[in-house]
Amino acid sequence: MFYIPVILGTVRRNRESSKVAKFALDCLQEFDRVKTELLDLKEMDLPMMEERLRFRDDAPASVIAFSETVKQADAIVIVTPEYNGSYPGVLKNAMEYLKDEYRRKPFGIITVSAADTGGILCLSALRQMVLYLGGVPIPASLLVSRVRESFDSQGKPADPGMAKRAKVFFDELLWFTEAFSTQKKKDSSTG
Amino acid sequence: MFYIPVILGTVRRNRESSKVAKFALDCLQEFDRVKTELLDLKEMDLPMMEERLRFRDDAPASVIAFSETVKQADAIVIVTPEYNGSYPGVLKNAMEYLKDEYRRKPFGIITVSAADTGGILCLSALRQMVLYLGGVPIPASLLVSRVRESFDSQGKPADPGMAKRAKVFFDELLWFTEAFSTQKKKDSSTG
Amino acid sequence: MFYIPVILGTVRRNRESSKVAKFALDCLQEFDRVKTELLDLKEMDLPMMEERLRFRDDAPASVIAFSETVKQADAIVIVTPEYNGSYPGVLKNAMEYLKDEYRRKPFGIITVSAADTGGILCLSALRQMVLYLGGVPIPASLLVSRVRESFDSQGKPADPGMAKRAKVFFDELLWFTEAFSTQKKKDSSTG
Amino acid sequence: MFYIPVILGTVRRNRESSKVAKFALDCLQEFDRVKTELLDLKEMDLPMMEERLRFRDDAPASVIAFSETVKQADAIVIVTPEYNGSYPGVLKNAMEYLKDEYRRKPFGIITVSAADTGGILCLSALRQMVLYLGGVPIPASLLVSRVRESFDSQGKPADPGMAKRAKVFFDELLWFTEAFSTQKKKDSSTG
Numbered sequence: 001m002f003y004i005p006v007i008l009g010t011v012r013r014n015r016e017s018s019k020v021a022k023f024a025l026d027c028l029q030e031f032d033r034v035k036t037e038l039l040d041l042k043e044m045d046l047p048m049m050e051e052r053l054r055f056r057d058d059a060p061a062s063v064i065a066f067s068e069t070v071k072q073a074d075a076i077v078i079v080t081p082e083y084n085g086s087y088p089g090v091l092k093n094a095m096e097y098l099k100d101e102y103r104r105k106p107f108g109i110i111t112v113s114a115a116d117t118g119g120i121l122c123l124s125a126l127r128q129m130v131l132y133l134g135g136v137p138i139p140a141s142l143l144v145s146r147v148r149e150s151f152d153s154q155g156k157p158a159d160p161g162m163a164k165r166a167k168v169f170f171d172e173l174l175w176f177t178e179a180f181s182t183q184k185k186k187d188s189s190t191g
Numbered sequence: 192m193f194y195i196p197v198i199l200g201t202v203r204r205n206r207e208s209s210k211v212a213k214f215a216l217d218c219l220q221e222f223d224r225v226k227t228e229l230l231d232l233k234e235m236d237l238p239m240m241e242e243r244l245r246f247r248d249d250a251p252a253s254v255i256a257f258s259e260t261v262k263q264a265d266a267i268v269i270v271t272p273e274y275n276g277s278y279p280g281v282l283k284n285a286m287e288y289l290k291d292e293y294r295r296k297p298f299g300i301i302t303v304s305a306a307d308t309g310g311i312l313c314l315s316a317l318r319q320m321v322l323y324l325g326g327v328p329i330p331a332s333l334l335v336s337r338v339r340e341s342f343d344s345q346g347k348p349a350d351p352g353m354a355k356r357a358k359v360f361f362d363e364l365l366w367f368t369e370a371f372s373t374q375k376k377k378d379s380s381t382g
Numbered sequence: 383m384f385y386i387p388v389i390l391g392t393v394r395r396n397r398e399s400s401k402v403a404k405f406a407l408d409c410l411q412e413f414d415r416v417k418t419e420l421l422d423l424k425e426m427d428l429p430m431m432e433e434r435l436r437f438r439d440d441a442p443a444s445v446i447a448f449s450e451t452v453k454q455a456d457a458i459v460i461v462t463p464e465y466n467g468s469y470p471g472v473l474k475n476a477m478e479y480l481k482d483e484y485r486r487k488p489f490g491i492i493t494v495s496a497a498d499t500g501g502i503l504c505l506s507a508l509r510q511m512v513l514y515l516g517g518v519p520i521p522a523s524l525l526v527s528r529v530r531e532s533f534d535s536q537g538k539p540a541d542p543g544m545a546k547r548a549k550v551f552f553d554e555l556l557w558f559t560e561a562f563s564t565q566k567k568k569d570s571s572t573g
Numbered sequence: 574m575f576y577i578p579v580i581l582g583t584v585r586r587n588r589e590s591s592k593v594a595k596f597a598l599d600c601l602q603e604f605d606r607v608k609t610e611l612l613d614l615k616e617m618d619l620p621m622m623e624e625r626l627r628f629r630d631d632a633p634a635s636v637i638a639f640s641e642t643v644k645q646a647d648a649i650v651i652v653t654p655e656y657n658g659s660y661p662g663v664l665k666n667a668m669e670y671l672k673d674e675y676r677r678k679p680f681g682i683i684t685v686s687a688a689d690t691g692g693i694l695c696l697s698a699l700r701q702m703v704l705y706l707g708g709v710p711i712p713a714s715l716l717v718s719r720v721r722e723s724f725d726s727q728g729k730p731a732d733p734g735m736a737k738r739a740k741v742f743f744d745e746l747l748w749f750t751e752a753f754s755t756q757k758k759k760d761s762s763t764g
Contacts, residue, residue, distance in 0.1 A: 011241055048281045120499050318510065318513055330515075330518060373561065471669055514659075
C-alpha cells in the first residue's frame with residue numbers, strides 16, 4: 001500500500017485548481033494499492049517561514065503535522081496554479097519548512113493555468129526546487145490549460161483526452177513509487 | 192532625483208541578509224541624485240496573497256502602501272537570500288500582489304548565500320519573475336557568498352573588493368534608471 | 383536609424399520558423415527608422431565553438447562577420463523554435479562566440495512551437511543566457527504556437543490577432559532601443 | 574553489471590573538464606558491477622542537428638553509434654563546463670538527436686567551472702533538459718569549482734574532500750540505477 005498525498009498549492013479566493021486537486025484524488029483512488037488525502041494549504045494555514053522546522057523548538061503544530069505527513073508519504077502529488085511564471089509564494093513557503101522528509105521520493109507535478117501554456121514555467125520551477133530538496137520529479141507531466149472551462153466543479157474533465165493523459169501520468173508516478181519503495185526495502189534488509 | 196527603494200526579501204530569524212541590505216542603502220546614498228529607503232518584508236508583514244491588489248476592494252493597508260511605494264520607484268533593488276535554489280516564498284508572495292507597478296523599471300538584484308555560490312540560482316529565478324511582471328533585471332549582478340564572514344553587523348564588507356564590485360553594479364543600475372526615466376519623459380511630452 | 387538584425391536560430395530541414403523570421407522582418411520594415419536583415423544560422427554555417435572569438439587568432443571568417451554585425455546592431459531579434467524545453471544547440475553555439483558585442487543591447491525574442499505552449503520554456507532559457515552575456519531581454523514576448531497552421535509560406539499570419547500582438551511587441555522593442563541609444567549618446571558626449 | 578558511460582560535453586581547446594571526466598571514469602571503475610567508457614564529443618564529432626535521428630534515413634554513422642550506446646546504458650554521467658550560465662551548445666546539439674534512448678534512465682551530472690559557482694546554473698539547465706527528454710536527473714550534485722587548480726592532469730583531485738563528495742554522488746547514482754533496473758526487470762517479467 002502506497003500513501004500518496006495531494007498538496008494543493010494555492011490559497012487564492014475562488015481558486016480553480018481545487019477542481020483539479022479533486023480530479024487528482026479521484027485518479028489516485030482508482031489504484032487499489034494507493035491511499036491518498038488532500039493537503040490543502042488554505043486549511044493548513046502555515047505561517048511565513050521564520051526558520052526551518054529542524055532548527056526550531058517552538059514550531060507551530062500545523063508545521064509538525066505537515067512534516068509527519070510528508071515523512072510517511074511514498075510519493076507526493078502537487079497540484080498548483082502558475083503565478084507570474086512560477087509557483088505561488090505560499091507553496092514555496094510551505095516547502096521551505098522541510099528537507100529530509102522529501103528525500104528520494106517521487107513527485108508528480110500537475111500545473112494549472114487559465115491560459116494556453118498549462119503552467120509549464122511553474123512545472124519547470126517546481127522541478128528545480130524538488131531536486132534541490134532531495135526529491136525526484138518524474139519526467140511525466142500533466143498540464144492543465146484553460147482550467148475554467150476544462151473541469152467542472154466536481155473535478156470532472158470536459159475533455160475525455162484528459163483522463164487518458166492522467167492515466168499515463170499516474171501510471172508513471174506509480175512506476176517510480178514502486179521502484180523507490182522496492183529499493184528502500186532492499187536497503188533496510190541489508191542495512 | 193531618483194527614488195530607489197531596497198526590498199529585503201526575508202523574514203527569517205537572525206537573517207544575515209539585513210547586513211547586506213544596510214550595505215546596499217549605504218551604496219545608494221553615495222549618489223547625490225538618489226533617494227532610498229528600506230522596505231523590510233518583516234515589518235511590512237503582508238498576509239498570504241489571496242488575490243492580487245487590483246482585484247480586491249478589501250485590501251490590507253500594508254499592501255496598498257507597498258503598491259504606492261513601488262509605483263513611485265524609478266528603480267528597485269532587491270536583497271534576498273537563496274532558499275533551496277530559489278527566492279524565499281515570502282518574497283514571491285509579496286511580489287505577486289502587484290504587476291503594473293513594476294512596468295519598465297530596472298531591477299538590481301543582490302543575492303546572498305551562506306555558501307560559495309552567492310545565491311546565483313535565486314538570481315536566475317528572480318530575473319525570470321521580474322521579466323514576467325514587466326520589470327527589467329539589469330545584466331549586472333552582485334553575488335554575496337559566505338555572508339556570515341563577509342559583512343559585519345553594520346553592513347561593512349570585510350573584503351575591499353566588494354565595494355568595488357558594488358560600485359560597478361550600482362553605476363550600472365543608475366545607467367538603466369536614467370535611460371528609462373529619460374525615455375518616459377519623452378513619452379509623456381509627446382503623448 | 384536603428385539597425386536591428388533578425389537571427390534565425392535553427393538549421394533544421396523544413397524548419398517552420400523561417401516563416402516567422404520573414405514575418406519579423408516585415409514587421410521591422412514597417413518602421414521608417416529601422417534597418418533590418420536576416421542572419422540565418424544555416425547560411426552562416428558557424429563551426430562548433432572551440433574557443434571564443436576574442437581568444438582566437440585563427441577565427442573563421444563567418445565568425446568574424448557575425449561579430450561585426452552584432453557589434454553594429456542597436457537591438458537584436460531572435461526567432462527560434464523550442465527544442466526539448468530550451469533553445470537549439472546550434473543557436474547556443476553561435477551565441478557563445480561573442481560577449482561584449484551584446485552589451486546593453488535590447489533583445490526581442492520570438493519563440494516558435496508546433497505545440498500549444500509557444501516555446502515559452504525556450505524564451506525563459508534564452509532570457510537567462512542573454513542577461514548572462516550582458517544583453518537585455520525585453521519583458522514583452524511574442525509566442526508562436528502551432529506554427530504549421532498559424533503562418534503561410536510567405537510569413538503571413540493566419541490569425542489577425544498575431545499582427546496586433548506583434549505590433550505591441552515591436553513597439554516595446556523600439557522603446558528600449560531608443561532609450562538605450564539615447565543614453566549611449568549621452569555617455570559618449572560626456573566621456 | 575551496469576553500463577554507465579561518461580559524456581564529456583565540450584570540444585573546447587585546452588578544455589579542463591577532460592581532467593574531471595578522467596576522475597569520473599576512475600570513480601565508476603571502483604564499482605565492481607559497473608562498466609564505463611568515455612563518450613567524448615570531440616572525437617564523436619557530431620554535425621549540427623538538422624533532424625532528429627528517428628526522422629532520418631540518412632543519419633551519419635556517428636549519430637547512430639551514439640544512439641546505440643545511450644540505448645544500452647543503464648545510467649548516464651555527463652561531465653560538462655558551464656558556458657554563459659548554461660550547457661555548451663555542442664552538448665545540447667548532441668542530446669537533441671535522441672529521445673527514447675534516455676527514457677527512465679538516471680543521469681548523474683557533474684558541472685565544471687573556472688569560477689567559484691561550480692557550474693550550478695549549467696546543472697540547473699541540464700536537469701530541465703534531461704527531464705524533458707524522459708530521463709531522471711538524480712538530486713545529488715557534484716560541482717567542481719576553480720577546475721584549473723582543483724585537478725591535476727591525470728584527473729587526481731587536489732582536495733581530499735572531493736573524493737568523499739564524489740563517493741556520495743556515485744553511490745547515489747548507483748542507488749537509482751539499481752532501483753530503475755530492478756523495476757524494469759519486473760516490468761519485462763510481468764509483461
